Amino acid sequence: MLGGTEFVGRAVVDAALARGWEVTVFHRGRHEPPAGVRTLTGDRTAPDGLAALAEGSWDVVVDTWSAAPSAVRDAARLLADRVGRYVYMSSRSVYAWPVAAGLDEDGPLVEGSMDAGDVPYAEAKRGGELAALDAFGADRTLLVRAGLIIGAYENVGRLPWWLNRIARGGPVLAPGPRELAVQYVDVRDLAEWTLDAAEAELSGPYNVVCPPGHATMGELLESCAEVTGSAAELRWTEPEAILAAGVEPWSDLPVWLPPGEMHDAMHAGDVSKAVAAGLRCRPVAETVAETWAWLVSLGGVAPQRPDRPSVGLSPEVEAKLLGR
Structure with missing residues (x-):
């Protein structure tokens, strides 16, 4: 290795x-x-x-x-x-x-x-x-x-950011649509x-990566709320409102890309060859739970690769959008 x-x-x-x-x-x-x-x-x-x-x-x-x-x-x-x-x-x-x-x-x-x-x-x-x-x-x-x-040991910060944000509770900007497919691999x-x-x-x-449709943004974020035991309120917001506020998909709101060209590129790839060769993907709730357990063991602070920028929406921008 x-x-x-x-x-x-x-x-x-x-x-x-x-x-x-x-x-x-x-x-x-x-x-x-x-x-x-x-x-x-x-x-x-x-x-x-x-x-x-x-x-x-x-x-x-x-x-x-x-x-x-x-x-x-x-x-x-x-x-x-x-x-x-x-x-x-x-x-x-x-x-x-x-x-x-x-x-x-x-x-x-x-x-x-x-x-x-x-x-x-x-x-x-x-x-x-x-x-x-x-x-x-x-x-x-x-x-x-x-x-x-995504998963345990993640040093880029995407799923850890969502877990920590939702664990804090309160209204949470949830980028929609809720049924939007996400494609990743544990x-x-x-x-x-x-x-x-x-x-x-x-x-x-x-x-x-997992087959298209293996999970949605809704399933991902709701799993975060469940495993953290948070009373967070997921406020699903239309992509148009998020983009109009100057929020950057993927970096400000990790994992999320609005429907369109970028989403097709990242979340709609053909993986039939790997599936035929034995690829098995665990449920998103299991991935989220394992990542949360690992994150808790570190005191909630995930490692961050020095060559990658930090991710996540600032509280001020989130509050402003939620206020609308």
Whole structure:
């Protein structure tokens, strides 16, 4: 596991350990790795930062890297002769805009280069895909194109923000419509599917999120109210009023995108290939409950990736909108 101490990487490590697998975690040493793993330390962005990986062989490597593609290139080339399969945690962001509803893995892709340094997220993920393919070939490379990922260990802040906001109680701006579909993947379901796919020696790209219609905004936020025991009043508000107030979908109101092009791109992808390959998605209430239990164990303060902006609507803007 390249990484393995936070969010997706941590979930993959936990799932692998639960299966009795022998797990090696290569990381920078900024966070404590899970108990039971072999630890190798290094910074893949530094000169000679991969030295700890110079020896050893593994059945599969899982890489969640989302910055400069050249780091994936260097790691993949170093490991190509000593690893059976390369699993790269990519993203549905690699599809070229506009992303139509129902787009499958054959959709047009953004440009990317495996030799690139710091580039925008979509180009970075596509460059990472190309780097893995270059070193391992199409038959030994699995590209996991996840969408919105939520669940325990989340260090981006989306579901934790909703949980904390609803736990505070009172009137809550709930972005409508209530029946609006949301498409995401629980990090634990993502981890389990990824390990199953690696064990089955699958290759190529897979969109890995729950099927469209698996959950709605209403089910998500009402589950937050239920697990927190909050007396919050969800006030469902039409998208037009929210947008007219200058509120930014996705960042000010995490997860939510109004009906239209953006919603189709994020919440309406075709995942039939992954479902046919065994993807199972737990109910949204279970995901919310597990995330809340984890958040409570941290005193309500979730970790935040330094390379991602904080999310959530300010109390002042929410109060103003509710006042209307």
